[in-house]
Amino acid sequence: MSPVLNGKWLQQNNMPVYIGGAELNVATALAKWNMPVSYCTAIPGHYLSKEILQYLGNKNIDTKPVQLSGSRIGIYFLPEGADLKSTGVIYDRSQSSFASLQPGVINWNELLEDYTWFHFSAISPAVSESAAMVCLEAVKAASAKNITVSVDLNYRAKLWQYGIKPPEIMQQLLPYCNVVMGNIWSANTLLGIDIDEHIHDKKSRQAYIEHAGITAKKIMQQYPSCNTVANTFRFDHNDGIKYYAVLDTNNNQYISTEFTSEKVMDKAGSGDCFMAGLIYATTQHYAQQHIINFAAAAAFGKLHEAGDTTSQTVQQIESSLKNVYV
DSSP states (O other): OOOOTTTHHHHTTOOOOOOOOHHHHHHHHHHHTTOOEEOOOEEOSSHHHHHHHHHHHHTTEEOTTOEEOSSOOOEEEOOTTOOTTSTTOEEEOTTOTTTTOOTTSSOHHHHTTTOOEEEEETHHHHSOHHHHHHHHHHHHHHHHTTOEEEEEOOOOTTSOOSSSOHHHHHHHHGGGOSEEEEOHHHHHHHHOOOOOTTHHHHOOHHHHHHHHHHHHHHHHHHOTTOOEEEEEEEEEETTEEEEEEEEEESSOEEEOOOEEESOOSOOTTHHHHHHHHHHHHHHTTOOHHHHHHHHHHHHHHHTTSSSSSOOOOHHHHHHHTTTTOO
């Protein structure tokens, strides 16, 4: 729900509704880019849920794995144009169907048959301890089937309210992950990876890039199954944004072009769009430099769209990169 503040949403009796959420935003982008994709969550079995499932089906997202249980759809309120990490977000996810999902309900071994990639975000284990244990079941099953597992280390301070510190949960999940996306700050908060507390004082792009490499190396050392780490950097620039990303593998580091915009429409979902770009480009066997450029361009393009999900095509993203290569 995205209200326009200063009372406008009350005066107009209007509040835009966007169907989204971290993993769903990734799925929506991949489906738009003609990749077969399925989505697993839990929602109630009422008429609103049926409309949501139909909406997702119309976007070519397979919803057969969705569990119909519980009585509430998780929602959050984010003022128009705001950032999900800002204090403006209000979460209303307690006791939602997904937060109430229990381990042992989903047969992951059966559900994951014939899949090649499993993606989840740190928001899922943040909503409840039971949801965290469901995530652990899922990544264990996926890893046992040699399915590539990716995680987005998106930290939301207003979640993680069930009495267990984030690293205690995330450190159980990371051993099963092959691809990790986040930033140097979320890696510190969610995984306990050391961070230079004075990094901002250096005011240096090169310092951030070098720190990304150090963070990535520590993640790959601590979690040997991980072979790819992507770190994104997004900084306010006047009324707009500066954006770039770094991709580290076991042997090399690749740095995206730096994108600058004087205006941003909506910050929500840009990280999810990056993740979708990373998955898409990797599965299409792009060269590593092309992978990080494509993912960064997709994320940057999302900053100019309203709502959680992107409407960009692969061709539009590639077109924005036409002057990147030298």
